[in-house]
Amino acid sequence: MTTARLSSSVVSAADLLGGEAVLRTRPRLSLDWIPLVRRGLPSASVDAIVRLTRITQSELARALGIPERTLARRKREGVLSPDESAKLVRFARVVERAEAVFEDKEAALEWLRSPNAALGGEAPISLLDTDIGADSVLDALGRIEHGVFA
Template sequence: MAKKKTIKYKAGKPGNTVEESAAIYVVKKNVNGLKNFSSILSFSHKPESQMTNFEKMAAVEDGISKEELQKLKEKTSMDYDKLAKALSVTRATLINKKKQEKFNAGLSERIFSLADIYSYGYEVFEDVARFNTWMFRPNQALGGKTPFELIGSPFGRDEVKNVIGRIEYGVYS
């Protein structure tokens, strides 16, 4: 039987210490159609999908303005009819607000939630137009419905976000 040899190392002796310099790696995706992949609603320097829940709550408490909704409308290529359906409100509710006037907390939260889904989708798909098109295509993982058909309710938005997450990790969706 082989005899085990034990080596005792003393701290501080050359050759007994391994040092590694600290490093932080930041990967910034270049998303086709988004300059520097910034926030859709312009609340922060980072996209809605990367904001903490506390940052999201603060933005919703402050309220979403008509001007910010307009940015979402332009980025998503949705008209007021589609936005109204996605947000479960009348078209007039969206149109009648003045530019700087803010929506109530409930509607602000739904607007932010929609921006969060689109922001996450843009990040995963890495192409604004491709994701916008995907939102209106039937999806087997969603029971043959389009993602857009489901985003009118909180549960539907969760399902759409789950499917985007599955796509991100390469799970059949």
């Protein structure tokens, strides 16, 4: 993947997690993620998403609901647990969706970090540690996309 692609279009969840070079495959369908999550994502996926989203590892750990020390240990071990992998994939898919809705990486990341009235005043990124929170964020993005609220 080239740098030009990163700046000119929406980055896929797979790309956010390091692409084929890190994942050793190219998930194209939702079901393609299942064996990757069950096996555990390579810890290099953490480095890739931190680099591409320019959030700190500490912010990512909070967003995933994974203690920062655990995340650091997994990086040393080289692989995330299936549960941690599922959380990281969920995070990447939400970032991908936000970028698609806003058609701009910076605007998407700013929206994810900013308190949102439609989400009870919470920043969307702070809700991604649970399925219900992530679903609420995706619902808010769908409403924005369809012009239900600004």
